[in-house]
Amino acid sequence: MEEKQRIIVVGAGPVGSLAALYAANRGHDVEIYELRSDLRDPSTTPLNFTRSINLALSERGINAMRHAGQPKLIDHVMGATIPMRGRMLHLRKRNGGLAEESQDYDAHGRSILAIDRGGLNKRLLDILEEMPNVKFFFNHKLTRADLEKNKAWFHVREADSSVQVDFDLMIGADGAHSAVRQQMMKFTRMDYSQQYIDTLWCEFQIQPRENGSEADPNNKFRISPNHLHIWPGRNFMFIAIPSEDGSFTCTLFAPPAVFAELEADLKGSQLVEFFDKFFPGVTSHIPPPELIASFQQNPHLPLINIKCKPHHFSSSAVVVGDAAHAMVPFYGQGMNAGLEDVRILFNTLDKYATTEAGTTPASRRALALNEYTAVRTPDAFAINDLALQNYVEMRASVLSTSYRLRKAIEEALSVYVPWLGWQTKYSRVSFGNEPYSLVVAKSEHQAVLITRFSALATFGGAGLG
Amino acid sequence: MEEKQRIIVVGAGPVGSLAALYAANRGHDVEIYELRSDLRDPSTTPLNFTRSINLALSERGINAMRHAGQPKLIDHVMGATIPMRGRMLHLRKRNGGLAEESQDYDAHGRSILAIDRGGLNKRLLDILEEMPNVKFFFNHKLTRADLEKNKAWFHVREADSSVQVDFDLMIGADGAHSAVRQQMMKFTRMDYSQQYIDTLWCEFQIQPRENGSEADPNNKFRISPNHLHIWPGRNFMFIAIPSEDGSFTCTLFAPPAVFAELEADLKGSQLVEFFDKFFPGVTSHIPPPELIASFQQNPHLPLINIKCKPHHFSSSAVVVGDAAHAMVPFYGQGMNAGLEDVRILFNTLDKYATTEAGTTPASRRALALNEYTAVRTPDAFAINDLALQNYVEMRASVLSTSYRLRKAIEEALSVYVPWLGWQTKYSRVSFGNEPYSLVVAKSEHQAVLITRFSALATFGGAGLG
Incomplete structure (x- = not known):
């Protein structure tokens, strides 16, 4: 068994929370530092809209949670998901009528699962809260780290002051614009690339039916709940993912030039025309005034692809999730890959945990992190590339x-x-x-x-x- | 004629100094902010060794200085250069003897020019010092910029305090690890990549002859002064560039693994063997104890390749030189490309300088900077790639x-x-x-x-x- 270490996790999203859980299960002292306030606090403004509300959870994410040493976690998480067994393509027939075409994801009937990001995140935080060796620090912003001396400094928003923290290992799960990665780049020769994709996105909602369907008063879904709905537009795309309350979270993906054109029309009639032309049927699920309001009020956000190598520095720091490999959302693997990072990272740490003469916890961690980078970076690059390629598949090749x-x-x-x-x-x-x-x-x-x-x-x- | 603007230049190296000169010649109020102290101050420690001392100046750099509106500048600069008309390859013959092979750079006899970085930099600073509309701020470190509100904050080392500066245009000439670029990335969706090359470098010196050569007592050069000397080692390379005092500044380029092996031998005999095997004749110009001392005392530094796009943000900021396109040194174009950036940037600003109804200085600058990025980024990418390719040419293909x-x-x-x-x-x-x-x-x-x-x-x- 490895000696107790002081592990700090930066970022309390799903990936950071799972990393904290893995560390806590191994008996380490764990501290979680999060830039934002506690998302479970009712006075907290809802999750900012820079991340999608709905996610597709699949085997890699589930498997990572399965190995977190918390059987209840899986049961609870799975209970809050909606299986999507395939894509539902929404098309227009030659005669002008609407057509739907279902393409199952898997010949053996396996499904991916729609899940609410906030719900999953809260569940993980609740479990961590009950663990005696885990402490939370919300509203703490990483401002500097000395990775040679294992010290980090955080700015505390409420006190407007700075605190110094010592650690054995810092795990950066702080997203695409990771402060941990930024600090690592001062200590290691990191190959790094970020690329903005020529696509923006904006969220919409399909509201539940108030009184259910005619056949089933309990069915509040306006379209099939067991599909990821796609309106493929070749150069753009509209998708819808089901939520437990009967609504669908929808996303428009299109090049910035298309957004600019639609933004220029302040009345929004062009937006409605655009939807009717390329995304047949959507305006029967989202009334045009609501469609226009969402487009005008919700942010129009970019997509970024980030690759870096190494993912670690020496024995003191490692990045996981979007901090290591932010990807476009088109394979539904972003969070799954991040959760899988955690499983593989701790597997690798475990492998080197056996006390051997002449080694120290730090020297063993250094070997483990080195192996982690060697093993994981090719996989991170591979899924980043696949996610990019899948955009073409979703919006055009499926046809x-x-x-x-x-x-x-x-x-x-x-x-x-x-x-x-x-x-x-x-x-x-x-x-x-x-x-x-x-x-x-x-x-x-x-x-x-x-x-x-x-x-x-x-x-x-x-x-x- | 354009209205007077407040232009701040971050970085007082050769590229930043030339940018300040171009701006000052157009009558603008110019302020230069430099992280380090004034390199002309005798109490300043010599230029840090993270940049090479000697540079190859060629047509693009000369042309940029030619258009700086200071005829004396060119005369003075050219007077302090040594023409290198070709490569001199140092080889070993089959019989073990030494051989030299000269490869001229140009069929028409044109030469590139060896120049001392510090000397060129001082000359530019001296000229700027005499201009009434230029102010210097040394020991000022950019810590933050609001590029929407045209404000920047600098930390002043001596006073340990912060100053706020307003500007119309901020020009970032602050090198590969540019703080200006870092700030720009918070305001614009910048595609960015940095890549460390699998090569380190270390500097050496060939000292002048004390009493000149037998044929000419004034000739203190131990090898031809009119060549860039190359010992091509296929996987590594040693080069020498002449200096006015009769010495040569030399650089060893080799993979980190080779450096690690040579560093492990503390006595340095392996280093001497390595040189005698791959760089024939060098130890007759650099006595082994000196060779070993240089290797042990001078830093072993990485090479980085940086590409980014755009090079500007709105009407308020632009990066030039290494800040925009740090490249490996193998085409001798790093500084030349940076100086050329300045010429093209101001050409483009001039083009949009004519006052037209409905435009403001800011709107015209925005158009100019937009065009500058469009025109210049393909060229920056091209020379970055050429510089990488030329490493293979210099160390292997020449043979x-x-x-x-x-x-x-x-x-x-x-x-x-x-x-x-x-x-x-x-x-x-x-x-x-x-x-x-x-x-x-x-x-x-x-x-x-x-x-x-x-x-x-x-x-x-x-x-x-």
């Missing part, structure tokens, strides 16, 4: 015949010839726990085989129908 | 037959068929003023032609000798 054909062939192989171990890339990412970089490698290999198989089938006249 | 062949063919075309406008890439970069991105495009075009021509010549049996 193409070749995409549908490949999906059908792969699913058939997966179901009818299970011993081949064939799986779609989507299934490997969302329903498995293999390293992301391995998923990419396997998927590339499968692509070669599929191409050969298709050629064979075509030239052999097998008829794939 | 290859195909490299020598292409150089010979291109130079022959340039000299004997001048109306073709044929020039080597090196000549276009170092002796011309075409945009870097255009140089790359033309060079790629020439490469295609050369390949065709070589094939023709070979298959046609023309014999290129």
Whole structure:
């Protein structure tokens, strides 16, 4: 068993909270520092709108929580989710009518889960609150760190003063604009890139039906609750994710130039026309005045892609989640990858925890963090790239015949010839726990085989129908 | 004529000083803020060793100074340079003896110029000192900027206090770790990447001969003063650049792993062996004890490649030089590109300076800075990439037959068929003023032609000798 260490976690979002939980379960002294106030405090303004309210939770995130040593956590979390078994594409038929097309995510019927970010976060904080070796420090902003001397300084908002904190290990789970990463860059030669994607996003809501549906008065959902709804617009996209109260949280993704054009029309009639043209049916779920109000009141936010290497410095600091690999939301893996970081980080720390002659806790942590960077950065780069590529898939490729054909062939192989171990890339990412970089490698290999198989089938006249 | 503006320049290196000179010549109120103390102050510790002492000045840098409105500047600067007309490769012959091979930079005999960074910097500061509309603020560190409200805050080292400064335009010439760029990133969605190259560097000196050479008692240079000397080591490299006092400033470039191995040998005999094996003749110019002392006392420093876009924010801030595009030193273009930034920036500001109805100085500056980013970022990316590629050329390709062949063919075309406008890439970069991105495009075009021509010549049996 490893000696007790002083571990500070910067950032009390879902990823930081899970990291604190893992550390606390190992008996360490844990302190959580959070820039904002406690989101459970009723006087706190609701979560700022710079992060999406709804998230897709899938196997990697669940698996990370499964290993947190808190069986109740999983039960509670899972109880507050809505399974989405596939995409529901909303299209316009040639004759002008509306059409829906369901594309299941998985040939074996597995679903991803819609979950409320705030609810998950609160649940994790509640569990941490009960642990004797965990302390919270809200309204604390990291201003400086000496990672050679294991000291950090936080500005305390209420007191307008600075406090100095000593630690053995600082875990930065403080998001895309991470202050921990910023401090690490002063101590290590970090390769770093940030890239803004040529897309902005804005949130909308589809309200629940007041009286349920005709068939079922308890069903308040206006569209299928068990799908992630997509209105693919080729160059832009509108999506909807279900919430427990019967509403849907919706997001418009479009290039800044499109936003600028729509913003210029102050009355909003152009916005309604734009929706009716490219996202058929939406205005029957969101009344135009509400659509216009949301567009004008909710922020229009950018998307950023961040890669960095290393993810750690020496034995004293490591970044996880968006702080290490902020990604675009199109694979629904951002939070899942962050939660998986925590599982892999602590697995690696455990591996080096055995006391051996001539080693110290710090020297063992240094080895563990070094291995963590070596193992995890290729996977972080891989899922960042996949997330970018999936934007094209969601808004355009889903409509193409070749995409549908490949999906059908792969699913058939997966179901009818299970011993081949064939799986779609989507299934490997969302329903498995293999390293992301391995998923990419396997998927590339499968692509070669599929191409050969298709050629064979075509030239052999097998008829794939 | 443009209205008088308040322009602050952050960074008093060569690029910042030239920017201040351009601004002052246009009648603006100019203030220069520099983190360090005045390098002309004799009590100031010599320039820190994080930048190389010697630089290669070439056409782009000269041209930028030519347009600074100070005829004396060019005369004075040029008087303190040493022309280097080519590379001198130092090799070992098959029989073990030493060989030198000179490769001229230009078929038309043009040279690049070795110059002392400190001397050039002092000359620029002296000229600025005489201008009534320029003020200096040394020991001032930028801590924060509000680029929407055109305010900046500097920490004053001596007084340990903070001052607030108003400005119309802030020009950031504050190097690779630019504080101005850092502040800009809070206001604009900047794509940014920094990458550490797998190479460290360390400086050495070849001392002048005490009594000159036998042939000329005034010639204190131990090796040719009119060359940039290269000991190409394939995976590493040693270079020497002449100084006016007869010495040479030398640099070892090698991967960190090689440095680590050499550092581990505290007596330094491995270092001497390493030099004798890969850099033949060096230890006859630098006595081994001096070589070892330099390696142990001088810092071992990293190389960084930085790209960012945009280079400006609105009408209030712009970065130039290393702050915008730190590059590796292998094309000798770092400072030249920075000085050229200044010329192009003020050209662009001038273009939009004409007062027109409905415009303000700020709205015209916003247009100019927008154009500056659009025009300059492709060139900044191009020279960054060229500089990286040239490391391979300097340490390895110079030795290859195909490299020598292409150089010979291109130079022959340039000299004997001048109306073709044929020039080597090196000549276009170092002796011309075409945009870097255009140089790359033309060079790629020439490469295609050369390949065709070589094939023709070979298959046609023309014999290129």
